[in-house]
Amino acid sequence: xxxxxxxxxxxxxxxxxxxxxxxxxxxxxxxxxxxxxxxxxxxxxxxxxxxxxxxxxxxxxxxxxxxxxxxxxxxxxxxxxxxxxxxxxxxxxxxxxxxxxxxxxxxxxxxxxxxxxxxxxxxxxxxxxxxxxxxxxxxxxxxxxxxxxxxxxxxxxxxxxxxxxxxxxxxxxxxxxxxxxxxxxxxxxxxxxxxxxxxxxxxxxxxxxxxxxxxxxxxxxxxxxxxxxxxxxxxxxxxxxxxxxxxxxxxxxxxxxxxxxxxxxxxxxxxxxxxxxxxxxxxxxxxxxx
Numbered sequence: 001x002x003x004x005x006x007x008x009x010x011x012x013x014x015x016x017x018x019x020x021x022x023x024x025x026x027x028x029x030x031x032x033x034x035x036x037x038x039x040x041x042x043x044x045x046x047x048x049x050x051x052x053x054x055x056x057x058x059x060x061x062x063x064x065x066x067x068x069x070x071x072x073x074x075x076x077x078x079x080x081x082x083x084x085x086x087x088x089x090x091x092x093x094x095x096x097x098x099x100x101x102x103x104x105x106x107x108x109x110x111x112x113x114x115x116x117x118x119x120x121x122x123x124x125x126x127x128x129x130x131x132x133x134x135x136x137x138x139x140x141x142x143x144x145x146x147x148x149x150x151x152x153x154x155x156x157x158x159x160x161x162x163x164x165x166x167x168x169x170x171x172x173x174x175x176x177x178x179x180x181x182x183x184x185x186x187x188x189x190x191x192x193x194x195x196x197x198x199x200x201x202x203x204x205x206x207x208x209x210x211x212x213x214x215x216x217x218x219x220x221x222x223x224x225x226x227x228x229x230x231x232x233x234x235x236x237x238x239x240x241x242x243x244x245x246x247x248x249x250x251x252x253x254x255x256x257x258x259x260x261x262x263x264x265x266x267x268x269x270x271x272x273x274x275x276x277x278x279x280x281x282x283x284x285x286x287x288x289x290x
Contacts, residue, residue, distance in 0.1 A: 031057045035164050049095035058140050059112050063100040066111025068264035069118040070102050080121045080151055087150055089113060094175050116147040125285050126277040127225055129153050131196040135219055138203020142169040149178045157182040187214055198223040205230040209243045216253045225276030229262060234269045258282055259289040
């Protein structure tokens with residue numbers, strides 16, 4: 001039933017938000033079109049986390065990966081899971097995400113939300129909670145922002161994404177009552193700004209070279225702290241790596257950083273760039289890339 005209703009509202013085959021040389025992997029013609037349809041129909045919004053074209057970009061964490069994220073969260077000596085179980089995971093209904101049974105948990109849980117909670121736990125260990133202005137490159141639908149808001153108490157979030165995706169972020173986050181505040185923007189709309197921390201879950205690594213450089217100039221180099229989960233930059237790491245900044249390029253552009261392993265590893269060449277972090281955590285809670 002959902003697929004037939006979904007196809008009813010598709011009027012175009014492709015919809016792009018940027019010019020060809022500026023397109024990220026997600027600006028593939030189908031993703032922006034899916035978001036456009038989702039925003040125009042309440043039923044599609046109520047079920048957007050099951051939209052096939054949308055799930056190719058977001059909401060594709062599987063049950064096995066979700067269990068690994070849960071294991072990492074539970075292995076740490078903080079109360080993130082218990083706090084999340086009574087808040088974020090309990091409220092996780094908007095968009096009708098796929099949920100699964102996990103070991104030792106009575107509730108059905110979304111593996112994607114477990115991933116966001118694990119990232120928030122990473123941020124806590126690496127940077128603590130006493131930060132105010134946070135930038136996120138690639139806001140998705142605002143899931144990571146919402147987790148950071150409840151678990152970390154960061155004061156002000158700026159989310160960079162495609163214009164139409166920003167509309168989805170605004171709608172999704174405004175379905176919740178946040179502890180703090182957020183704004184959405186694009187790289188063209190926001191002047192160079194200072195942030196306490198900049199984060200990205202793959203989105204920065206999937207931008208074309210020219211756009212990566214612009215984000216580096218206007219966002220990354222203005223932040224004394226950073227956490228970027230990457231799937232490009234290493235040799236062999238990405239099908240379009242020739243149009244991406246390499247590790248050597250990033251070493252010349254960014255503040256001094258460490259490369260740490262993505263756990264669980266969701267792609268053979270994935271890794272995380274961090275800077276401005278607590279160095280005592282490396283080797284204890286995080287492992288450097290060999």
